[in-house]
Amino acid sequence: MLEQRKPITVAEAVQRVMLKEIPFKSESIHIEESLGRRLAEDLVATHPVPPFDRSPYDGFAVRSADTKTASRENPIDLRVTETIGAGSVQSVPVGEHEAARIMTGAMMPAECDAVVMLELTSEPEKGIMRIKRAFNKGDNISFKGEDAKEGTVLVQKGEMINPGTVALLATFGYEYIKVASKPVVGVLATGSELLEVNEPLEPGKIRNSNALMAASQIKRAGAEVKMLGKLSDDLEACYESVKQAMEEVDILITTGGVSVGDFDFLPEVYQRLEAEVLFNKVAMRPGSVTTVAHKNGKFLFGLSGNPSACYVGFELFTRPVIQRMMGNPKPHLPLEDAVLGADFTKPNPFTRFVRGTFSIQNGRLEASPSGFNKSSAVSSLAATNCFIVLPGGTRGFTAGDQVKVALLETTEGSEWSW
Amino acid sequence: MLEQRKPITVAEAVQRVMLKEIPFKSESIHIEESLGRRLAEDLVATHPVPPFDRSPYDGFAVRSADTKTASRENPIDLRVTETIGAGSVQSVPVGEHEAARIMTGAMMPAECDAVVMLELTSEPEKGIMRIKRAFNKGDNISFKGEDAKEGTVLVQKGEMINPGTVALLATFGYEYIKVASKPVVGVLATGSELLEVNEPLEPGKIRNSNALMAASQIKRAGAEVKMLGKLSDDLEACYESVKQAMEEVDILITTGGVSVGDFDFLPEVYQRLEAEVLFNKVAMRPGSVTTVAHKNGKFLFGLSGNPSACYVGFELFTRPVIQRMMGNPKPHLPLEDAVLGADFTKPNPFTRFVRGTFSIQNGRLEASPSGFNKSSAVSSLAATNCFIVLPGGTRGFTAGDQVKVALLETTEGSEWSW
Numbered sequence: 047m048l049e050q051r052k053p054i055t056v057a058e059a060v061q062r063v064m065l066k067e068i069p070f071k072s073e074s075i076h077i078e079e080s081l082g083r084r085l086a087e088d089l090v091a092t093h094p095v096p097p098f099d100r101s102p103y104d105g106f107a108v109r110s111a112d113t114k115t116a117s118r119e120n121p122i123d124l125r126v127t128e129t130i131g132a133g134s135v136q137s138v139p140v141g142e143h144e145a146a147r148i149m150t151g152a153m154m155p156a157e158c159d160a161v162v163m164l165e166l167t168s169e170p171e172k173g174i175m176r177i178k179r180a181f182n183k184g185d186n187i188s189f190k191g192e193d194a195k196e197g198t199v200l201v202q203k204g205e206m207i208n209p210g211t212v213a214l215l216a217t218f219g220y221e222y223i224k225v226a227s228k229p230v231v232g233v234l235a236t237g238s239e240l241l242e243v244n245e246p247l248e249p250g251k252i253r254n255s256n257a258l259m260a261a262s263q264i265k266r267a268g269a270e271v272k273m274l275g276k277l278s279d280d281l282e283a284c285y286e287s288v289k290q291a292m293e294e295v296d297i298l299i300t301t302g303g304v305s306v307g308d309f310d311f312l313p314e315v316y317q318r319l320e321a322e323v324l325f326n327k328v329a330m331r332p333g334s335v336t337t338v339a340h341k342n343g344k345f346l347f348g349l350s351g352n353p354s355a356c357y358v359g360f361e362l363f364t365r366p367v368i369q370r371m372m373g374n375p376k377p378h379l380p381l382e383d384a385v386l387g388a389d390f391t392k393p394n395p396f397t398r399f400v401r402g403t404f405s406i407q408n409g410r411l412e413a414s415p416s417g418f419n420k421s422s423a424v425s426s427l428a429a430t431n432c433f434i435v436l437p438g439g440t441r442g443f444t445a446g447d448q449v450k451v452a453l454l455e456t457t458e459g460s461e462w463s464w
Numbered sequence: 465m466l467e468q469r470k471p472i473t474v475a476e477a478v479q480r481v482m483l484k485e486i487p488f489k490s491e492s493i494h495i496e497e498s499l500g501r502r503l504a505e506d507l508v509a510t511h512p513v514p515p516f517d518r519s520p521y522d523g524f525a526v527r528s529a530d531t532k533t534a535s536r537e538n539p540i541d542l543r544v545t546e547t548i549g550a551g552s553v554q555s556v557p558v559g560e561h562e563a564a565r566i567m568t569g570a571m572m573p574a575e576c577d578a579v580v581m582l583e584l585t586s587e588p589e590k591g592i593m594r595i596k597r598a599f600n601k602g603d604n605i606s607f608k609g610e611d612a613k614e615g616t617v618l619v620q621k622g623e624m625i626n627p628g629t630v631a632l633l634a635t636f637g638y639e640y641i642k643v644a645s646k647p648v649v650g651v652l653a654t655g656s657e658l659l660e661v662n663e664p665l666e667p668g669k670i671r672n673s674n675a676l677m678a679a680s681q682i683k684r685a686g687a688e689v690k691m692l693g694k695l696s697d698d699l700e701a702c703y704e705s706v707k708q709a710m711e712e713v714d715i716l717i718t719t720g721g722v723s724v725g726d727f728d729f730l731p732e733v734y735q736r737l738e739a740e741v742l743f744n745k746v747a748m749r750p751g752s753v754t755t756v757a758h759k760n761g762k763f764l765f766g767l768s769g770n771p772s773a774c775y776v777g778f779e780l781f782t783r784p785v786i787q788r789m790m791g792n793p794k795p796h797l798p799l800e801d802a803v804l805g806a807d808f809t810k811p812n813p814f815t816r817f818v819r820g821t822f823s824i825q826n827g828r829l830e831a832s833p834s835g836f837n838k839s840s841a842v843s844s845l846a847a848t849n850c851f852i853v854l855p856g857g858t859r860g861f862t863a864g865d866q867v868k869v870a871l872l873e874t875t876e877g878s879e880w881s882w
Contacts, residue, residue: 381825421520425632
């Protein structure tokens, strides 16, 4: 008996997934491991930056009042009290007509209010410095708090930690940081035709490219991978494997087996699991058979066995769940305007996600299909850094048309805006 | 005595670095570890994809000649020989007026030249399938080699491995892959004012943010980090540390100590090492004191002690060397056109690399300064995903001006085009 499935729109499908409660866990990690993780708490300035008035140059800290009459014709000489190196503090007060030699980054002496750069001074005799112009209060000082004031939220919870964030974490002494835990995503493949990557080709068989591809997409999305091997051809064994896998992971991905063929066991497995099937048909190409089920707070993503369809299904449905589990308020692929760089003449009954390559040309995004465009295509995926999103009900597109592109190789995200 | 340094242009400085011989090493790694690495050899299709003619649907493999007269009024019945599952091959020939039940991905029987989708057939009696329209030779077949022909270079040496590349590597049975080795980059900090991240703040001191920031930039650039601690305040010990470090790493970064202050030991260390100083002053802001030296095929990057200057110096000079060591033919930050999103009114004697945030607005790049813009600034770095490159000799810019931006959070690169 042939099951009749009712396709829903991509937007409706994404919504059904994202409206489920998505759990969030955090953990504490060392700063050296923090790059690329997402903050589980706001990064707050725990002290002003700089923490004290300091000199941005090598030179002399002076009392500006002492310099008021200095000029080329009437140079002023000041007695040098001491040298304040970076990291040191003054040991004696700087009195009238005195100055302190000061290094870049060193704390200003309390009595001084300006810095004179070394190259503007001379040393007429040992212990005396001479200047030939006046300085104003505040000249050449890096003021306490000018970079950041104490208590300011500098980076918000949910943001990804980049090298600049690491610099801030170090500045404020966060040796350990609370970040979102990485969800563990299991990958189970189905398909009697699948050989392992290290097996020689046989007639009728192909190597399993989807599992390793999905594993890489999981890593790119920031999560941990658990490779769970291949499902058996036996329904009962299949059910047991999926049930077991659900215990071990936060999210389960299967590739293949979601169609309506005689050997597509997953629909039956979902039923036995008593999982809620959120949808099993989406009005899109490729990936129309993508199925998402949900059970006890965990998602099962039934991705297509076709490489391109599997790839698209992951990015549209699994990636945002992973991102949301890590607290990203913008979990979806960023969707941007672009100019189509080449004709795409296929008529389009459903929304189409053409694997594309975008580049920036004179400040504008331009995107072209990245190659062979069947659901089963694998060769074009290596050149793919975006999906060209072509709406359904259209009769093909020509170079120069305005299109939307969803960007893949980016640390940015977007709210749902499709 | 105050050393007079002669600034050179950024382009000249980059050229002096990149014209040195830059070593390349490769290693063999497992496919599961390959994401984000760079191929050390071309990825060639070792067989056609698909490797055989196959069915893209669940249905029946037929001989199109048998279907020529089929219509709604005159349906044609074909005897079903067997079921060919994915991964299996036919066991009996398909004769005239016969068909084979075939699953998605299964190999076509030799005698058949079209596939009829299951939903277009009926089963008037067991072992018989009925169709109501004619099919043509080639209908619904995924042809051998249609995705990729044997011998085609699918991904070139030097390209970064992404999830699509992994799918291809798996397809062709590359369990182990030759990739560029990751250079080991050592980080040594200088500065008596520096506390470790886990030390409490003291008067006159700040925590060392540069070393951990540079470590993160090294990782983002794809290399390995070796944290080497802090240089001593003693010149002799300093020299010994640098000399020792040079033995242990492929590239050595120091932060701070390259200025002309009394405690800036690095110029003296380069001299004692008999390293060739490629430049020690660049006509740019921030980072004008950035120094690059070279000895026995290894680079020493003397980055500024100021966070923003250190950050910029790394991305302009160190990143491309790391990328080139990994075989990237486009080792530099991609430089793109953008619209300036906010005024930047400071006059500009030298080329300025303003830490910026870009976004895409209606398909165009728009970039604005990401915050406080001194060489010593650290707070703005977390929001930085580009440098706004403002040429020297200008008197400030206003919102809406066309500018160039160098992108930081991207897996793309560019040849030098500045």
